[in-house]
Amino acid sequence: MRPSAQDAAGTGTGRTGTSAGAARPVRVPAPPGAGDTDRARARGAGEPVGAARGEHTHSEPPPPRPRALVQRSSVRGQVLDALRTALVSGELRPGEVYSAPALGERFGVSATPVREAMQQLALEGAVEVVPNRGFRVVERGDRELAELAEVRALIEVPVxxxxxxxxxxxxxxxxxxxxxxxxxxxxxxxxxxxAEADRAFHRAVLALAGNDQLVRIAGDLHRRAQWPPAGAPAVRGRADLIADAHEHTALLDALIAGDLDVVRALVGEHYTGAP
Known part of the structure; x- marks a missing residue:
């Protein structure tokens, strides 16, 4: 997922990643418009004020506003997932600025759900707002990755x-x-x-503790630890991924066998090499 090289007019421009083929468009359905026409007629026909505001009356049901909100939230969620994937894959490069209109053009949606998704990523520490330009992908160093690995180990290993x-x-x-x-x-x-399969495995393990807050906090830390740092290769190599995955199967074998010494050794190695 790479954004278009050009921003939409009237929103400011910033540097963008190179486009790499068309992505499946995410379409936002138009909100129902019949309610507006009915309310306008109500005002002219002398119907109650409540009907003109779209409130429930005996003669007219309320318009289906919640349905439109659910659909918009779904689009925003899809865009957020796609942006998170682009962060992990290195398609959104550390230090680069991306505008909401350009990304929206890439996804086939308006700038609004993209901007909302980017604001969520800003809260998570993945991007930062650049006024009148867009959002810059945060440049993270080895120290931050080491700190994330340490915090994850402090939380997850004892559990x-x-x-x-x-x-x-x-x-x-x-x-x-x-x-x-x-x-x-x-x-x-x-x-x-x-990255998605890795988080799913760790989430399934921690879920056995029966603590939803633990799962949520650990999952957020895990996701942040998966973003590649600046100045490093954009992605981990296939051999590294396979080695990491085999640590999962070895750990599970030890857990099934009840071999606590092997579990301790494997857990220590796994978090030392996090993500």
Whole structure:
């Protein structure tokens, strides 16, 4: 997913990534317009003021506004997912500025859902707002990655070791499809595909603790740790992804066998090499 090289008129321009083929358009359905016409007629016909405002009356049902909001939220979510994928794959390059209109043209949507998705990424620390230009992808260094890995280890390792002592083998065996999915994703060589499978495996493991806040916070840290730093290769190589995925299967084997010494060693190695 790369944005167009040109911004839409009247919104300011910024540097953009090179376009790489058409992406499937994400279409936003037009909001229903019949309600506006009916309300205008109501004003001329002397109907109650509530009907003119679109409020419920005995003669006219309220317009389906919530449906339009749900559809808009869905589009924004799709754009956010696509932008996150582009961050992991390196298509959105650290230090580059991307405008909402150019990205919107790329996705086949207006600038509004793109801007809202970018604002969410700004809250997550992936981009920063550049007034009158767009959004700059944050340049992160090795120190930030090391700090994220340390925080993830502080949160996840004690939980995983506790689960290793308390969760029965049959429950661990149920996670085999998640571990195998990371191996398949790594074999594809696609960093974005692997990143998603990697998060799904860790999320499934931590979910056994029954703490939704833990899963949410750890997932946010994990996602941030997957963005490539500035000055480094844009993506991890296929061999690195496969090695990381095999750590998942080895860890799961040790958890099923109840071998705590091997679990401790593998968990330590896995988080040392995070993401």
């Amino acid at each position: 995983m070791l506790r689960l290793a002592r308390t969760v029965p083998a049959e429950r661990w065996a149920e996670l085999r499809p998640f571990a195998e999915a990371t191996v398949r994703a790594a074999s594809s060589g696609c960093p974005a595909t692997y």
